[in-house]
Amino acid sequence: MPRSKNLRTLQELPIVKGFRPLWMRTNYRQAITLNLEEYEVIRLIDYENLIQEQVADLMKVSRPTVTRIYESARRKLGTALVEGRTFVIEGGDVQMSNTYYQCEECQHRIVLENHEDNPRVCPACGSDRIISLADCFIRGCRRCRRCN
Ligand SMILES: [Zn+2]
Ligand SMILES: [Zn+2]
Structure with missing residues (x-):
């Protein structure tokens, strides 16, 4: 699998694709897109309580890049909070430390350390509706049921 030095390394993918505000009619044209490196920095700093130097190490980028x-x-x-905007989590110059798939039927998430493996059926329910979470989050999926 080709690797670029500009890619930030992510440990995990979000459990949701985005958020819709209560009280507001959903308008995707006004949606804000949080890319995956922005999500990861929020996760590591505001959720895991890491300092920016640690985040830079984990994501293999410089400290000023983390700050930016x-x-x-x-x-x-x-902006999303104050203006009541929908936001989606998608895109970014990232690579994953593992490969993630998810079953469309039962939502079971499959984490593979070997990038070559590709599950044919869900180990939890036997469905063959397996989607690549890299497609949903990184490349921008419009095909699977959950993203449509
Ligand atoms: Zn399943
Ligand atoms: Zn999708």
Whole structure:
């Protein structure tokens, strides 16, 4: 699998694709897109309580890069909160430390450390509706039921 030095490494993918505000009619044209490196920095700093140096190590980027991503993410979250905007989590210059698949039937998530493996059926329910979470989150999926 080709690797670029500019890619940030992610440990996990979000459990949801985004958020819709209560009281507001959903309008995807006004949606804010939080990319995956912004999500990861928020997760590591505001959820895991790491400091920016640790985040830079984990994501294999410089400390000023972490600061820049963090500021951008906070601005987007603040805008979504105050203006009642839908936001989606998608895209970004990232690579995953593992490969993630999810069953469309039962939502079971499959984590594979070997990037070559590709599950044919869900180990939990036997369904063959297996989707690549990299497609949903990184490349921008419009095909699977959950993203449509
Ligand atoms: Zn399943
Ligand atoms: Zn999808």
